[in-house]
Amino acid sequence: MGPAFLHAVLHDVGAGVLTVDTSGRITFANPWAEHLLGRSQERMRGHDVHDLLHRRHDGSPVPRERCSMLAPLREGGSGELGSEEYFLRADGTTVPIIWSTTPLRVAGRKAGMVIVFHDFSLQREAEERAAAHTAALEALTDRLNLVADVSAALMSTVDASGMSRRLLPLLVPGMGDWAALDLCPTGSGEGERIAVHSARDGERPVYLEEPLPPLSEESRRAVERRLSGDEPVRVTAGELTADPDAPLAAPLRTLFDRLGGRSAVVVPLSTRQRFFGTLAVGRAGPSPAHADSEVRVLSDIGRRLGMALDNVRLYHEQRNVAETMQRQLLAPLPQVDRLRMAARYLPAQSAMEIGGDWYDAFLLSDGITALVIGDVVGHDRQAAAHMAEVRNMLRALAWDHQEPPSVIMRRLDEAVTHTSDAPMATLVFARVEGEEGGPWQLHWVTAGHPPPLLVTGEGDTRFLTGGHGPLIGMSSVLHLGLSWPDAYEDLPPHSTLLLYTDGLVESRGRSIDLGLAKLRHHAAILARRMAEQTVDDFCDELLARIDPRGDDVALLALRMPAAGAGAPGDTTPPPPRQSPYSPAAPDRAAPGSTVERPEVRDPTRAARPE
Template structure:
């Protein structure tokens, strides 16, 4: 149903507004929607009155296809020009479901004051409802605004906490990275220090240690070519002779090196402070002012023995590097001191041992050849020894022995045993009796030192070999027919053990052309193989010689015998060999007078 009002004056507009409000109320439109519709309509009608002319207000109740109804309001000019393409003003209000309006009547509003007043009061009631609703909405908005504000404050606080946590996490990560880098650097320094220490202590040659220091330090911790080792106890010509060696040079020394030697403290010479722990700062060196120098004394138990001087690989060292270099220098000084002490003791022991290994005597019908090779590792001086001398009755005593241990003590004990044996042999006695007296002598003289020995006795009037052994590898005998066998009759125990023993003599025929090999365990014993395979190799090598070789050149035969047995140039123990060859001709007219060479090989 369509209702229409003609509007040309304010009164017409007021009546149309009141009628529209009443229709909206009759169709159940809520006060808020009704007020919104009436307010919009009033504003439109005010514009129409301002423009002037006659206007037509239409209100239609129409059904909605999906069910329900709506209220359509339209304001348009009553007489619309043909060229006016503007759309009329329209408003639509959806009616509530089940709302039933009174479609009867034409919507006429009386002109009397009472009706207008009633309409005015009705509009005020709608405005009051809207205001109440507005107050309620404002309170709700205020509540939600406060809630949103609190939420925003919480979000801001959370963002602040997250940002602080992020910064703290970044700081922790950076600290962890720095700590990890420092740990890696520290591990690298410790690894370098351990490896360098092992390399320094592996050598007992102080010249080699000095040459090794630049190789270890350059270029990681020192500029290439800058490492110099100044040893005080070496003469100037020694440095001059080694000027081409790494780590040494001749010429004037920096003042910082002299101060390090005098004060026993590391010195840093540069045009700026080094800030290194335990290091004194000094002015730059006059020899090379542009090059920083770190001078570290090589300390011994009593006083500095030298100074290690170097330049940094970059501009300077950091504190941890300096501490590590000082510790490495301390270990290098200990290694150099130990090497010098070892070299000193070795020289003394070698001198003593050279003096003790005398020439072999010449005996008609019997030739002797001896070889002594010191161990290639360690002190190079041990207790292996051999000897040969005549007895008053014309017999010849040959002996080979081995005192346990190495070094000066073993060499001195070997000398005492050699002297004691010669003294006992003056009174005569068989090999077994002589070994028995040596056993008693050693047990009382050095209760904690032991020895092994074999004594063999030759006599020009007796074609029999008499021998006795005390804990020593058995002698090897080659007969003229080329057969070789070990004289492995049961030996006695080692000399010097806390046991009363009487060593027995053994005899074996010794026809012309026979060769007896006495030796120490260094010749036949190898690690993880035992001694028996070595004795077998010695027997096989001795069997390969012909009688004419042994008769004609016993010295050369000794060398050729050792060659296959010592194929490795390195051996851990001393090697001692004594060959005793009975010439095929008993008279041995070719025997030269005088003592034969001992063949000493040191």
């Protein structure tokens, strides 16, 4: 292996190679070292390697005592490795290097050392690019996770205020130091700030959640023009100070003053058909203004929020239509002597809130009070339409034929079978018979329906299981020849009769037997307070205790008067008048009734949390 071979290796090794003597002076430089440093071997030979080449990143000298490359010469070590070093090129620039040193021995004597180095800039640029890509991916992942969390929050409720209070904490502090949501309906000069969240210890400044100052027509139009597009609007504190009458100054000034603000992004919340309001996300103190990428994310969140608010609007409109339809189908209660009645209707937990359950109470042509509770198969508008058919048939048959309930049921079964496409239905049809002052008797039949519950004033309870027969629409269709036997039961003074649909006593998580036992238990407890409660109070507390869920619930309760109350010669004062409230539409009244029926807030809503 001669000198030519060694020269070829050093020439083509692909790395810079320098040799230095024991004093640190350069004795040899291969061609690759000349290329990397922009210096010829002749110009480097004899110069101290540290003084000539070793520099910091900015080109300033490195103290000799801190030069790790010279360690083998100072300490006689076996060699060193390093990467955070720079060599000075001939043009005054620096080149980052990765290097290694090896002691050089000739004939067994220490002759200096060899320095092998590579240009580390390409690798460093690759690492920096990789780090930048990693950071960009992490930022993208964070924003995708944010958008996913936002979407989940927007789908979690159909209440705009609750939706906003779930959304804003997701934006603070990641997207800003505070966030606020304003609802400003189109065509109105008034708006409302329904939610605010601040980064100060995660506070919710409820004092800022309030109606916004009304805008003049000109100001309102200016705001709509500024937010007419889908793009967010950037606002700075300086702009608000310079132009106090700017379109967005009025709603933003309070937020900037109370929560601090250097800049904010205001995102319009709208769909193609409707403008709902704005989402404002602000930054205070030393926080920089939002970057373009952050504004794009807020713009996407604004579009999602606008669609969610539109869905909330559609949901409530649909629910209001369904509720109005249901109330029109339900019957108002008649005022009959000293009898007192109450009715409640709880729709299934769905947007339509309409179904086949119903109650009814009306006076017959012979002066008898009729009571009905029923359930047509289904929980939608078709079920409600069928319910109205069956109810009206039953009313007409009961009015036109002064016959026992068993005969009325047979006539109804045949009429439903041959004149309607209504599916099968369950119901209880009862006559409350007796002279004014009593005694009173219940005369009834049951068509596949849960039995009525009789609750005495002393707290005794029993289900009235007599009079049981097939469902309406089953006997005639199948030609079974089944019938409904008439049943009778005395109604003691101060007792309460409960008619109800299966939604009160049955659910997916509870069998009907357990539900009936629960109904009987709570009714017995409440019966001992009857002297202190109206029949309306009784129904409301019973629903609150049972808390039915999942299916429609109809409930009809009849409270019997004291013995002899209302009879000729009776001077005792009558009980309080029957409550004007019922689930029926407020502008309807029972036939022949003169009782005014103002719209009353539904007290049963407190019994069923959203």
